[in-house]
Amino acid sequence: MKLPHIKVEVEYREEETGAPGKASPALIVGFGLHWAWVYLFMFNGQYILFPEADSMQLPPSATSGIFHAVALLLYAVFLKQARQLFDTPEHIRRNRVIAAGLVACATLLCMAGNAVPTGPLAALLFVAAGITSGVGSAMLLMSFGVSFSVCDLPTIALCTALSIVVSALVFALTLIVSSVVAPVGALLCLVLPFAELLCLNKCSADLVDKLEFAFLTMPVRTASFAARLGVPSIIFGVLLGILRCCALTGPLLDVLLSEGSAENTFAFSTFAASLFACAALIMTMLTLRKSRNFAFRVLVPLIAVLLVTLCTPYGTDGTFRCFALFGTYFMLEACLWVMYADIAQSYRVSAFTAFGFGHGLLSAGSLAGFLMLQPGGLLEAVSAEPMMLALVGLIALTLGVATLPNGAEMRSTLIRGRFCPLLDDQTDLEELMSGEGAASEPSIEEAIAPMPSDKPTVSSAPNAIPEGSIPAAQESPEQKAGRFKRKCAAVADTFLLSRKETEVLFLLAKGRNSAAIQEALYISAGTANTHMRHIYRKLDVHSRHELIDLVESMVVD
Numbered sequence: 001m002k003l004p005h006i007k008v009e010v011e012y013r014e015e016e017t018g019a020p021g022k023a024s025p026a027l028i029v030g031f032g033l034h035w036a037w038v039y040l041f042m043f044n045g046q047y048i049l050f051p052e053a054d055s056m057q058l059p060p061s062a063t064s065g066i067f068h069a070v071a072l073l074l075y076a077v078f079l080k081q082a083r084q085l086f087d088t089p090e091h092i093r094r095n096r097v098i099a100a101g102l103v104a105c106a107t108l109l110c111m112a113g114n115a116v117p118t119g120p121l122a123a124l125l126f127v128a129a130g131i132t133s134g135v136g137s138a139m140l141l142m143s144f145g146v147s148f149s150v151c152d153l154p155t156i157a158l159c160t161a162l163s164i165v166v167s168a169l170v171f172a173l174t175l176i177v178s179s180v181v182a183p184v185g186a187l188l189c190l191v192l193p194f195a196e197l198l199c200l201n202k203c204s205a206d207l208v209d210k211l212e213f214a215f216l217t218m219p220v221r222t223a224s225f226a227a228r229l230g231v232p233s234i235i236f237g238v239l240l241g242i243l244r245c246c247a248l249t250g251p252l253l254d255v256l257l258s259e260g261s262a263e264n265t266f267a268f269s270t271f272a273a274s275l276f277a278c279a280a281l282i283m284t285m286l287t288l289r290k291s292r293n294f295a296f297r298v299l300v301p302l303i304a305v306l307l308v309t310l311c312t313p314y315g316t317d318g319t320f321r322c323f324a325l326f327g328t329y330f331m332l333e334a335c336l337w338v339m340y341a342d343i344a345q346s347y348r349v350s351a352f353t354a355f356g357f358g359h360g361l362l363s364a365g366s367l368a369g370f371l372m373l374q375p376g377g378l379l380e381a382v383s384a385e386p387m388m389l390a391l392v393g394l395i396a397l398t399l400g401v402a403t404l405p406n407g408a409e410m411r412s413t414l415i416r417g418r419f420c421p422l423l424d425d426q427t428d429l430e431e432l433m434s435g436e437g438a439a440s441e442p443s444i445e446e447a448i449a450p451m452p453s454d455k456p457t458v459s460s461a462p463n464a465i466p467e468g469s470i471p472a473a474q475e476s477p478e479q480k481a482g483r484f485k486r487k488c489a490a491v492a493d494t495f496l497l498s499r500k501e502t503e504v505l506f507l508l509a510k511g512r513n514s515a516a517i518q519e520a521l522y523i524s525a526g527t528a529n530t531h532m533r534h535i536y537r538k539l540d541v542h543s544r545h546e547l548i549d550l551v552e553s554m555v556v557d
Helices: 025-043 051-056 058-077 079-084 089-115 120-149 153-180 182-207 222-247 250-259 262-288 294-309 318-346 351-372 380-384 386-402 407-412 427-433 444-448 477-495 499-509 514-521 525-539 544-553
Strands: none
Touching: 025 089, 025 120, 025 153, 025 182, 058 079, 058 089, 058 120, 058 222, 058 351, 079 351, 089 120, 089 182, 120 153, 120 182, 120 318, 120 351, 153 182, 153 262, 153 318, 222 318, 222 351, 222 380, 222 386, 222 407, 262 294, 262 318, 294 318, 294 386, 318 351, 318 499, 380 386, 477 499, 477 525, 477 544, 499 514, 499 525, 499 544, 514 525, 525 544
């Protein structure tokens, strides 16, 4: 009797999710300082720092929220004009100095509003403080968004988690110091934006300035992209606004003040909540980071549990209630920030577009939630009724998670096979020919279809020479370098490589080894190897020689 011949093949595939890259300490500290200032001025730390401003709390908060949201949306809508403000390192540093000055000016205006009697002048000062804080904070936040968008996903999550702890620590220390010497707390608020500025310049130099494709982005269908990203952002924003209003106001504030140690309770609860949120996000990143919107899978159930516990006897304790509300706020804000940065990184969408629409609409939703809880608002009773707060929170979480965009939906919003709309027809094309510019090129499939004659194309024919182009033999070294860069960009567009994968592809095609790639991109060895595996798999190549051949086969104008 013959036994059938059985052939068994065992395939081993390495872990493909990557390891956390080198976390930039400047990015962690700077972003933490930004959040701390937001909590102190735009959140509710002003009840402690500026207790006399209690009756004037609505004008600066509402004005700041409006101008913050509008400034971010203007970044996204007027992308080309916004990019011109950041075209040189000098302009970038100048804009950051202006933003830090506006943020510091907001604190001074708020202090001046407390120094004058209540009346039209005080109201005007508080409104001016809201305008300067909203615009300045939006400018600084967008700079952080650009730095986060060039990091890989594990590093984004790690930096976000650690920034939560930094922000809570600075927030708690400021409250404690201000409870002893009130003017010192206000002075710390003045110092924070300038310390944040130093961190921004440092992390930008480490992560962004040296990259070849930092500003080479994939254009999107604006309406579709804004809808996909905006709907969950608005829903979650409403919940954040409600949490913001409940965290340190109303009945909770009365309970803590009656205990006689509101500042210490705020400080302890905030820091404990930040440690909890940080640990939860890091553990989620280590186990589920290969999934789209991975942070929501674990943190949203935790948020729901914290909201439900507010209805238990524990919810009557001021310290626990502070912990639950701050922890909920931290985790939800972190989930959304990671999502925006991941979209900008994975699809090479401009950080101005991702954070402009995403965080801009999030701020608009937060303002709406804040206004709903004001006297006479739609949800005025929520701050006094834990059951109502839990119910509204669970409904918002359910709707927000249900509307989160998946990978296929985000890919459908991308415009592949066209020049980036940031490029003009004349000036920028001349820069491209000189090797100083780069743009998203058409894919091979779409290049086969008829295209308008005024649009440059990518052809799959190796020997084709576009009409009006300079023969390769007559190109200068700068023009050859620009052409090679555009070939890499065309490959990245065709195979939809992420922002970091595009950088790795460019260095691989130039012959750089793994050590040189790690040094140039500020990533770890594990992250570099993971990106190389992803590139080889997406391009369906098996050696560096095949990769270089694929890049060289692309014909661009």
